[in-house]
Amino acid sequence: MDNYENSLDSVFHALADPTRRAVIERLSQKASTISELAEPFNMALPSFMKHIGVLEKSGLIDSKKVGRVRTCEIKPEALSATQTWLDEQRALWEGRTDRLAEYVENLTKEEQSK
Amino acid sequence: MDNYENSLDSVFHALADPTRRAVIERLSQKASTISELAEPFNMALPSFMKHIGVLEKSGLIDSKKVGRVRTCEIKPEALSATQTWLDEQRALWEGRTDRLAEYVENLTKEEQSK
């Protein structure tokens, strides 16, 4: 199994592309075949397949081929790793004693930039 | 302001690098100068500065220079965008009627791969 850091690298990288996020959005709703997933994209199939490969290597999706049809499904556990990391950062930030002062300062800046 | 999709692209991309995540972890605890942030990394300063640039363009951090010292601080709002997206995917997945069956299937697979 990959270590936690490597997995964060590959999961965040996989999510940094709109095509791949759209695939995840589809697969969050239902398992789908390669053709079904590729259909909305104006992209050659081998190009699309690279995105599927990136998602699969990151652990965000899983796929199996039955006959000539490959079906993909999401693996929600992989999303959890990123959520955990993000929650940790937020917890650190929220635990800071200087948080309120900073937050007010940010609000002031936003107000000024309007 | 960039649109939501572009911002997800750049925020996820920014987080897909261990150096940049380490910077975020530090800044979640306290605002710090460039030198302080760069110190733990065995990397030339201009290389490190590129990471700071990526984080700043993504909106994850902010910086201002006073005298010759540049101080960076985290902007936790930018983390929220990714958390929102991830929560949405999880909600979709959790709302599925076939969820339980899939979950059991995954558990079975994990069991087999032990």
Place this chain on the structure above:
DNA sequence: TCTATAGTTAGCTATATGGATAACTATGAA
């Protein structure tokens, strides 16, 4: 058995990324 369907494999290209060094600017301190 022929043919269409559903992917796959093998290359090619342009651009982006993550690193480096060298040389520079600007500021604080002695």
Place this chain on the structure above:
DNA sequence: TTCATAGTTATCCATATAGCTAACTATAGA
């Protein structure tokens, strides 16, 4: 006013990424 500190700018390089086309394999259906 000289010197060290803290970044910055300009260039360069190797590798990774995201796209393409062409040609292929394997299977379902007529």
